[in-house]
Amino acid sequence: MAHVNSVQENLDDLVVHMSGVEVRRGGNKLLADFDWSVELDERWVVLGPNGAGKTTLLKLAAAELHPTNGVVHVLGERLGRVDVFELRPRIGFTSAAVNGRVPPEEKVLDVVVSAGYAVLGRWRESYDALDTERAEELLAALGIGHLATRMYGTLSEGERKRTLIARSLMTDPEMLLLDEPAAGLDLGGREDLVARLSSLAFDPDAPAMVLVTHHVEEIPPGFTHALLLADGRAVAAGLVDDVLTSENLSETFGQDLLLERSGDRFFARRR
Numbered sequence: 001m002a003h004v005n006s007v008q009e010n011l012d013d014l015v016v017h018m019s020g021v022e023v024r025r026g027g028n029k030l031l032a033d034f035d036w037s038v039e040l041d042e043r044w045v046v047l048g049p050n051g052a053g054k055t056t057l058l059k060l061a062a063a064e065l066h067p068t069n070g071v072v073h074v075l076g077e078r079l080g081r082v083d084v085f086e087l088r089p090r091i092g093f094t095s096a097a098v099n100g101r102v103p104p105e106e107k108v109l110d111v112v113v114s115a116g117y118a119v120l121g122r123w124r125e126s127y128d129a130l131d132t133e134r135a136e137e138l139l140a141a142l143g144i145g146h147l148a149t150r151m152y153g154t155l156s157e158g159e160r161k162r163t164l165i166a167r168s169l170m171t172d173p174e175m176l177l178l179d180e181p182a183a184g185l186d187l188g189g190r191e192d193l194v195a196r197l198s199s200l201a202f203d204p205d206a207p208a209m210v211l212v213t214h215h216v217e218e219i220p221p222g223f224t225h226a227l228l229l230a231d232g233r234a235v236a237a238g239l240v241d242d243v244l245t246s247e248n249l250s251e252t253f254g255q256d257l258l259l260e261r262s263g264d265r266f267f268a269r270r271r
């Protein structure tokens, strides 16, 4: 019994815990032999080539998918034994799929504030003043306070990404999941987003974060841990400084890669 209690206590400190996880679809193993834990104060980057299983992993963490085998705990709750509709509001999740669901005529402020009501597409005549104030603060923190009254459909890709990050923070989530937030951005847009995410990563009040990307250049300073995924399996996982090596990156992407560090940023190219 004492053992059971200590396991539960450990789980309470973890925002994600996966043990022996396998996800199978149509004969494919999207994830296999997979173990992973994320603690409250950690900021993880998940790197891997196309098809490695990164989005599958994020969907498990977002309680949008159940494993075929193995055990997944999210925010201390075991998937399969918890009402996911109660769990999901505690998780901030941005992805290209969310972007596609925002009506283009929706006002930017409403895209953010409506997260507190778990809806997309404005459906109320007015929101609480406190909620509106918080949404305005989040937009300002992401550098797009001046766009609050614009229609979402008129924003650039970079402005949309930042709007959705503000939206995912609106409910004060215990974990923030970001699926390729810099995809489709130009160099300036990417650098701006990396800087915003870096500020968030260094903020001790910010939630635990998991960021999925294909590119080491997109790792914001302040991210503490890295998981390298290839073919549904972990190649390496742990502290950024230990995991991000030329050898591990080469194994992950199946090419002879040279990883270089410049200040607090990473760059990679073929040797």
Ligand SMILES: Nc1ncnc2c1ncn2[C@@H]1O[C@H](COP(=O)(O)OP(=O)(O)OP(=O)(O)O)[C@@H](O)[C@H]1O
Residues within 6 Å of the ligand: 025, 026, 028, 029, 030, 048, 049, 050, 051, 052, 053, 054, 055, 056, 057, 214
């Ligand atoms: N329903 C399904 N049936 C069969 N295979 C699937 C299914 N869904 C995903 N897959 C496959 O599982 C693998 C992992 O997909 P996933 O989207 O998790 O990869 P990813 O690392 O996010 O890739 P990308 O970087 O291209 O977005 C891919 O090869 C994909 O084709």
